[in-house]
Amino acid sequence: MITEYLRFNTTTILCVIVPLIYIIYYRIFRYFIFDQRKKVTKGKTSRGKCPPFFPNGWYWIINSCDLKPGDVKPISYCGRNVVLFRGKNGNPYVLDAYCAHMGAHLGEGGKVRYNTCIECPFHGWTFDGETGNCILPSGENKINRVADKFEYHDIEKCTPKPDCSDKNNSYLQQIAEHKEVKIKKYTVREINGSVFVWYHSDDKLRESPTYELFDLTNELKIYNMEERGESINYVNCHVQEIPENGADFRHFDFLHQSILDIIFPFIKFDWSMTSERASHPQLNEIMTHPNPEVNAYKMRLLKTFINDSNRDLVNVISLNSYIQFFGKHRLFVFNATGFQLGPSIVYLFLWSPYFQATFFQTVTPLEKFNQRIMHRIFSTKPLPYWLTALMLLGEVKQIFSDMNIWNNKIFGSQLNYNMKNDADKSLHAWRNWYAQFYEGCYEYENKTLLW
Numbered sequence: 001m002i003t004e005y006l007r008f009n010t011t012t013i014l015c016v017i018v019p020l021i022y023i024i025y026y027r028i029f030r031y032f033i034f035d036q037r038k039k040v041t042k043g044k045t046s047r048g049k050c051p052p053f054f055p056n057g058w059y060w061i062i063n064s065c066d067l068k069p070g071d072v073k074p075i076s077y078c079g080r081n082v083v084l085f086r087g088k089n090g091n092p093y094v095l096d097a098y099c100a101h102m103g104a105h106l107g108e109g110g111k112v113r114y115n116t117c118i119e120c121p122f123h124g125w126t127f128d129g130e131t132g133n134c135i136l137p138s139g140e141n142k143i144n145r146v147a148d149k150f151e152y153h154d155i156e157k158c159t160p161k162p163d164c165s166d167k168n169n170s171y172l173q174q175i176a177e178h179k180e181v182k183i184k185k186y187t188v189r190e191i192n193g194s195v196f197v198w199y200h201s202d203d204k205l206r207e208s209p210t211y212e213l214f215d216l217t218n219e220l221k222i223y224n225m226e227e228r229g230e231s232i233n234y235v236n237c238h239v240q241e242i243p244e245n246g247a248d249f250r251h252f253d254f255l256h257q258s259i260l261d262i263i264f265p266f267i268k269f270d271w272s273m274t275s276e277r278a279s280h281p282q283l284n285e286i287m288t289h290p291n292p293e294v295n296a297y298k299m300r301l302l303k304t305f306i307n308d309s310n311r312d313l314v315n316v317i318s319l320n321s322y323i324q325f326f327g328k329h330r331l332f333v334f335n336a337t338g339f340q341l342g343p344s345i346v347y348l349f350l351w352s353p354y355f356q357a358t359f360f361q362t363v364t365p366l367e368k369f370n371q372r373i374m375h376r377i378f379s380t381k382p383l384p385y386w387l388t389a390l391m392l393l394g395e396v397k398q399i400f401s402d403m404n405i406w407n408n409k410i411f412g413s414q415l416n417y418n419m420k421n422d423a424d425k426s427l428h429a430w431r432n433w434y435a436q437f438y439e440g441c442y443e444y445e446n447k448t449l450l451w
Contacts, residue, residue: 056210
């Protein structure tokens with residue numbers, strides 16, 4: 001009797017506890033998120049002489065799942081304030097944050113109207129996300145609002161206009177009559193579960209991106225991969241410091257340790273890396289890997305993602321990871337093929353005899369020396385949830401190691417390179433490649449951004 005009672009209760013407990021444990025495990029690890037709690041300062045500390053702070057390119061601003069139809073959000077990026085909203089047609093839009101009427105912030109209390117428009121919370125002026133035009137709704141049509149445009153003669157000193165006979169109009173002067181009202185519109189792309197905004201210092205290219213983002217849909221489908229998690233970190237440094245790590249393979253030897261290095265000192269991770277511009281005529285030969293399966297995977301990635309329209313704007317890296325035992329024997333763990341696209345985006349494709357995974361990294365400058373880093377991991381479905389969470393935390397650990405350097409260094413405008421050394425030659429070549437994204441930025445930032 002007692003035996004049957006215990007068996008019944010044990011079975012009952014197992015039937016309740018095991019599913020409950022799995023539900024908790026699933027909720028934690030199915031999509032694991034690490035969000036750095038302690039944010040760094042907002043970047044007011046000088047970092048020495050630096051290039052411009054906001055290079056031209058695509059920037060991540062929000063995950064698609066966090067922007068529902070009708071949502072309105074104030075966003076700060078690249079030193080400017082914008083309003084992001086999703087129209088009732090499902091499309092995301094980004095406009096300058098401030099209403100052209102009286103300067104109210106459209107992202108603070110603004111409402112989505114007429115499918116693609118946002119209404120100012122102050123006086124109801126409405127701006128079309130498709131064009132930036134201020135519109136007057138008329139049935140199914142949109143009529144562009146016209147208004148007289150005024151500005152202060154001298155807004156800082158508030159002195160009247162000299163020789164003005166009309167004292168009622170001596171401070172504010174009319175500069176345009178019956179002119180269409182509009183605010184700046186930004187080009188937006190929604191891809192790979194994220195919303196991106198195109199920033200360029202040249203107004204002629206503000207709505208004409210010079211390159212497109214990579215669509216990972218087919219690549220993830222081939223290997224039956226799914227999203228497993230993301231990490232968010234905040235760093236106090238110049239934006240270039242972060243992607244520059246992609247060409248700095250010597251820092252692995254000094255800065256990055258794994259848990260294995262600490263627990264088992266006779267086991268070490270060993271790294272080797274190659275970095276080269278995608279425009280190099282011998283790129284395929286440089287990136288050739290001795291492992292036939294890795295090489296086939298790498299060559300397919302190069303063929304899939306590199307083309308004539310983006311070749312000059314991509315830097316390619318190949319990173320090999322080995323576990324070394326007793327300083328002698330090495331076991332190949334994985335190879336990572338990375339594409340640095342523009343100034344702020346990295347796609348990292350991992351191939352291993354044991355698994356396949358993809359990392360997606362973005363850097364978004366919030367202010368001059370305040371950067372937001374996001375890593376997202378995709379993996380093959382058989383990989384356990386806890387293992388991909390551990391991989392993501394491993395990436396976070398490396399970021400924290402780098403952050404200790406980034407948060408406390410100057411930019412380094414005068415450099416001493418040993419050009420007989422492959423590591424320094426790689427850094428020299430990378431900085432020359434990255435500098436193209438600053439074209440026109442210095443003049444634009446000094447002319448238009450208020451610090």
